[in-house]
Amino acid sequence: MRIRHYSARMADVGALNFTGFIERRNERLPEGGKNGGRGYAYISDRNTEKLFETLKPVEVAVRAAVKLSEAYGKSELLGHSVKVGPRQFPRVDALAKRAAETLGIKPPTVYIVNSPVMNAATFGTNENSVIMLHSALVDHFSDEELLSVIGHECGHIHNSHVVYLTALHYVRFMAGAMFRALLAPAEIALMGWLRRAEITSDRAGLLCCKNIDVATRALTKLALGSSKLYDQLNMEAFMEQYEEMRDGLGRFSEVRASHPMLPKRVIALRHFSESELYRTHAKLGPGGLTIDQVDERVHEIIKVLG
Numbered sequence: 001m002r003i004r005h006y007s008a009r010m011a012d013v014g015a016l017n018f019t020g021f022i023e024r025r026n027e028r029l030p031e032g033g034k035n036g037g038r039g040y041a042y043i044s045d046r047n048t049e050k051l052f053e054t055l056k057p058v059e060v061a062v063r064a065a066v067k068l069s070e071a072y073g074k075s076e077l078l079g080h081s082v083k084v085g086p087r088q089f090p091r092v093d094a095l096a097k098r099a100a101e102t103l104g105i106k107p108p109t110v111y112i113v114n115s116p117v118m119n120a121a122t123f124g125t126n127e128n129s130v131i132m133l134h135s136a137l138v139d140h141f142s143d144e145e146l147l148s149v150i151g152h153e154c155g156h157i158h159n160s161h162v163v164y165l166t167a168l169h170y171v172r173f174m175a176g177a178m179f180r181a182l183l184a185p186a187e188i189a190l191m192g193w194l195r196r197a198e199i200t201s202d203r204a205g206l207l208c209c210k211n212i213d214v215a216t217r218a219l220t221k222l223a224l225g226s227s228k229l230y231d232q233l234n235m236e237a238f239m240e241q242y243e244e245m246r247d248g249l250g251r252f253s254e255v256r257a258s259h260p261m262l263p264k265r266v267i268a269l270r271h272f273s274e275s276e277l278y279r280t281h282a283k284l285g286p287g288g289l290t291i292d293q294v295d296e297r298v299h300e301i302i303k304v305l306g
Contacts, residue, residue, distance in 0.1 A: 040203045040277055041159055043295050044302070045196040049164070077111050077130060084110040084133075092133070092150075095143060099151040099208040103158045110150075112138065118222055120149050122156045123169055129162040140227055145218040148209040155204020161197050164190060195260045199298060202265055203272045210282040212273040216266045223262045239263055260302060268298045 038046075077083075084092045092110060100107040108122075108131045115134035118141075122131050131153045138146065156162060168190040206215040220238055221230060242263035260268070272278055276288035289297075 038159055039291060040200070040207065040272070042196055042199040042203070042298060044299065045159070045193065045200045048193045048196060049160070077132070081111040081113045081132065084112060091143065092138065092146070095147045096131070096150050096154075099147060099154045102151065102208045103154050103204060105154060105158050108154060108157060118225060120153050121165075121169075122153045122162055123166040124162055125166070126157075126160050126162050129157050131157075140221060141218060142214075144209050144211065144214045145221065148205040148215045148218045150205075151208025152201045152205035154208070155201035156197065158204060159197070159200055161201070164193065164197075168194060196302065198260060198265065199268050199302065202269050203278075206269060206273060206278065207281055212270065215269060219262055219266055219269070235266075239266060242267060264301050267301055271297045 082088065084096065086093055089112065092112070096110045097107045108129060110131045110133060113132050113134050116136050117134055118137045119134045120132060120137055122129055124130050131150065133146075133150070137149060141149065156165060168187070202215070202219070205218070206212060209215055216235065217233075220233060220235065223238075224230065224233060242261075271289070271294050274289050275291055275294045276286075277291055279285060279288040
């Protein structure tokens with residue numbers, strides 16, 4: 001009986017019961033602040049986090065990850081990357097402070113990591129989190145595009161994603177094979193949640209840069225990776241890839257992915273850009289969709305694999 005109950009709760013992590021989530025939207029943190037508080041968060045992200053609190057494997061993974069992060073994380077970064085500050089990389093430091101101010105959080109500690117792969121990550125604890133920017137990302141992105149990416153990572157901090165991101169990193173990359181097998185249910189749950197959390201953080205990035213073209217271009221640059229081809233990128237042609245992939249067998253690979261496929265993220269972000277919340281924040285004039293209407297549209301994109 002207990003196993004059946006646990007399996008049902010794990011299934012809730014994978015299934016997006018959108019109607020139930022909308023009915024529980026009043027569980028969100030209060031609205032307010034420059035960007036509407038955390039009211040921009042994708043509701044499936046917020047409610048999945050609440051479910052995590054009842055799942056033992058996730059609790060075990062989180063506890064282990066926090067201990068490991070506190071013990072090794074900062075020293076590893078200080079020894080193998082370069083810390084950003086007012087006297088070192090002031091351009092990046094200013095962008096991080098600008099994103100933090102927009103979202104109303106404490107300015108994060110940022111590190112530049114030597115990597116040819118365009119990427120960024122946030123980990124640590126909710127009280128002591130850091131952002132890592134790969135050097136290729138800084139080289140390839142304009143200031144406004146980089147602001148979108150840093151805003152995305154600040155969105156993880158703003159929405160208390162950090163401890164779960166660290167737990168997922170621990171389960172996927174740092175736990176031994178035997179321990180990882182024990183934590184497999186946690187990995188599945190965390191991966192499903194992270195795809196939803198990315199939708200929330202994409203919105204945070206847009207709130208920081210206030211330009212949907214900049215934010216979506218930053219996302220597509222991650223897919224392309226060639227500075228020689230950026231100017232030739234046709235966004236509408238890129239979006240047609242979503243129609244080609246939505247019914248194909250390849251979509252099932254997303255089950256093991258930490259991020260939704262990029263065309264999905266672009267479409268989801270475009271929907272958010274039509275919201276009253278965003279239009280008010282970006283000073284684009286009155287009108288727009290309610291956040292519930294946006295989430296309903298986004299749900300239709302994300303629900304294919306949960």
